[in-house]
Structure formats: C-alpha cells, structure tokens
Amino acid sequence: MLRATTTTPNVCSRIMLNRKKAKTLVKHRLESPYRLTWPRVEKSVREEVLQKLQKSLEVLLPLKSPLTDPELVKSAKEMRGGLAVGINEVTRGIEKGQIDLLLVCLSEEPAVFTQHLISLSCLRRCHAVGLCDLSKTVAHCLGVKRVTALGFKTAEARGGHFQSLVEFVKEKTPDVQLDWLQATNGDMQPEPDPHYVKLSVEKYEYAPRSKGAKRKRKRTELNAK
Template sequence: MAAAPQAPARGSVRKSRPVMVKTSLNNPYVMCWGTLEREDAQFILQSLEDRLRTLGLRKVEDKRRKRKQPGAARPGPEPSGPEEVASGWTPAHVRKQLALGINEVTRALERAELRLALVCRSAQPARITAHLIQLSASRAVPAGQVPRLSQRLAPVLSLKCVLALGFRTHSPDFEEQVKAITPRLPPVTVPWLPGTLEGDQENVDMASSESKDKEGGDRAQEDALGPKRKLPEGPQAIVLQPLRIKKVIPNPNKIRKPPKSKKTTSK
C-alpha cells in the first residue's frame, strides 16, 4: 500500500520566480551629424551672440521669490519702483521667434514650424540630440551641430545651458543670420531618405509650380499630402551595422525576501 503524500516540511525552500528579461534590437543604420568647419563655427557663434546682445533677449527671474523656510518671519510688502522688471523673457516678441531647448525644438520640427535648427556638440549623452537628425531631414530643415553653442549663448540669454536652438518660420529679427548660416551647414542625410537638402528644395519648388497648373481640388490634395521626394537614380550604398540582440534584466541583483510570518499570540 502506497504511503499517503506528506505535506512539505516547514521552512522548505520557496520556488523562485522567473526573471523578467526584455529583448531589444539595436539600430542598424549609422547616423551622425556632419562636421562643421572651424571658421564656419566661429562665424555662427559670433553672429548669433552679437545679434542676441543687440536685441537684448534674456530671461529675467525675480530674485525675491525664495523658498520659504519653516519658522522664518513673513516679510512685509516691498515697495515697487519704476525699475522693477517682472519675471519672464524680455522682449517677449523676440522670444516667440525662437525655439529653445531640445523638447521645444523637437515639437517645432514635428509641426514643421522651423526654418533652421542648431544643436550643441557638448550635449551628453549624445543620443538626446540624435533624433533631431531624422526630424530635420524629413522636414527638409537645415540643421547642424555647433561646438560650444551652449557655452557662448547661455550667458547671453541668462540660462544655464542651450543644448538646442531653432528659428521659427516667422523670425524677421533673425532674417540675415538665418540666410548667412544656412549655406555654411553641412547637409543632413538619412540612409532611408536619400537626397540632400538642395534636392529637397528643388522638389518643393517643382511641386509648387506644378500645383499652380492644376484645378482647385487637385491643388488642395497636393497641399495635404506635401511635396514628393525625388529618389536618385541608381543603387544606393547603405552601410549597416551588425545586428545585435540586447537583453536587459531589470534589477538583476534584487533579492526577494520571503514575507514575514505572522506572530502567533499565546492565549
């Protein structure tokens, strides 16, 4: 007669839960910013710095607004004079012509609201500005990586850093600077979007001229779809990186503690 199964002894080893592993693939395309000549970089920084100083664009912060300390006496109302300046950007209309910061430049590129975009080469890690390469190329917006952009322009604007700077479509105060900087930037190329910015501009002009000859319905449809990109003739040589599989184990050294047993109260 077989013996009845016995309950596991108290204090037996608990079964460990399976470790969760996240698998991802790397990007097989090689993408990087074009190299900017030293003379061109100096010209871009000097022209922008001089223009910003001339316009007087800076961020003003009210230094009286400090964190209240516990137990500190509440200060009385301070007299306001004519020299008092409110917190914010001054002049405000110049600030609306620019996109400052990586997030603001990214949103403006997604909405096709920029005519020029610049990023700082000292941004760390480099991947925080790498996505702007695809965005600027897909929107046919000239863009480039400028060394010491943040070190030169941040003190002028009274900011800690300027990792990205964009000029909006309507920016009359920076018209001369945009026209002078654009031809000095290297072309932005993406492997799956063949062609340079010059070719894209020609396609835009061709599409706009052809749309004038068509009827109103066709013209509205072309405006909604946007200009077509002309693919270059012949096979394109695209360099791919070796495909790698990356497995990420979240918190690999985590030790799961068994739940505390309830203490039995003696009656």
C-alpha cells in the same frame, strides 16, 4: 529587561540574498541600423557662426535686467517668441513644421539625446547644424543654464527677426543628408527597391449554402500593388 537576539545563519543568508537581488533600472531604446552623424563644420566656420549668433542674441539681454526700458523689454520678448529652446520644444516645433533652422550643441549632452533630430530635421526639411560650444556661447543671452538645442521658427512666426542670421548659417553650413533618402527634383523620396516584384495574391470566397447544394468556392485573383 533587555534581551539579546541572535540571527540564525539561514536568516542572514536570506537577507544577503535579497540585497544581491536588488532590481536594476533598465531603460530600453530603439537603435537605427544606419549611422547618423551631424555634418562636419570647419573650425573657422564654426567660430564665425558662433560669434555672429552671440552678437545677434545679445538683444535678448534686457529680459534679464529689471531696470531696462519697457520698450526694449517688449521688443526682446517679441524676438524671444521666435525661438524654441530645449530638446522637447524643438522636437515639437519640427514635427509641426514650425522650425526653419536648428542648432544643436555637440558638447553639452550625450549624442543619444539629440540623435533623433538628425533624421527628423531632414524629413521635415529643416536645416540642422551641430556645433560645439553652442551652449557656452548663447546660454547667458537666453537666461538659461544650458542650451542643448536651439530652433529658429519660420520667418512668419518670428516676425522677420534674425532673418540675416538664419540665411548666414544656412549659407555657411552643410545640410543633413540621410543614406536611405534620395533627393529627386527637390523632393525627398525613398530610394526605389531594385528587387521589387509584382505579386499575385489569391483570394477565396465562399458563396452562401443553398438547399441540396454543396458549398461552392470562388477563386479570385488580385494583383498586389
């Protein structure tokens, strides 16, 4: 026997209220008070860099073909080992001081995903450049769907491969500059604060209590440095 069940108005209202209270996923991230932007690269320079980059990375194409000469595959693997592909791998490489040149695609991902690379590359003295259409130009050479960040490791780590390309890009493109850092004798140091004041800090110490004697207080003055 089938029984018809009815839902009271209170139950319906509770169901609708629970649906309205569905949790919304919220992701928090830190914002910088400074405006971080990639140095502007002229269109003619960008096209020249991308053309030379594509031509240089075409040597890695043998890795995609199973019928390629084993010697070519071995050489291509060695050259591929001198590259860091992807945001995570590039970030770790820069933090360890292993990246000599960084290229970021400005048309592939939202800026927030690569924003940290601007300050990080400057602090680690890694030449960084933002280029549009980078992913479309080199992704097929590397055998991946897209390339958001591409890092060239130090000359020692990549065995001297791509050296002419790295020097060419550095010569043609401007380096990243941060507003709160100032170059002094080739070293990046924080700009001195003109309102710096030498403070005097007072420190109080208490001597051990002795018989029939009151607690004595010692006052010492320290100069904050």
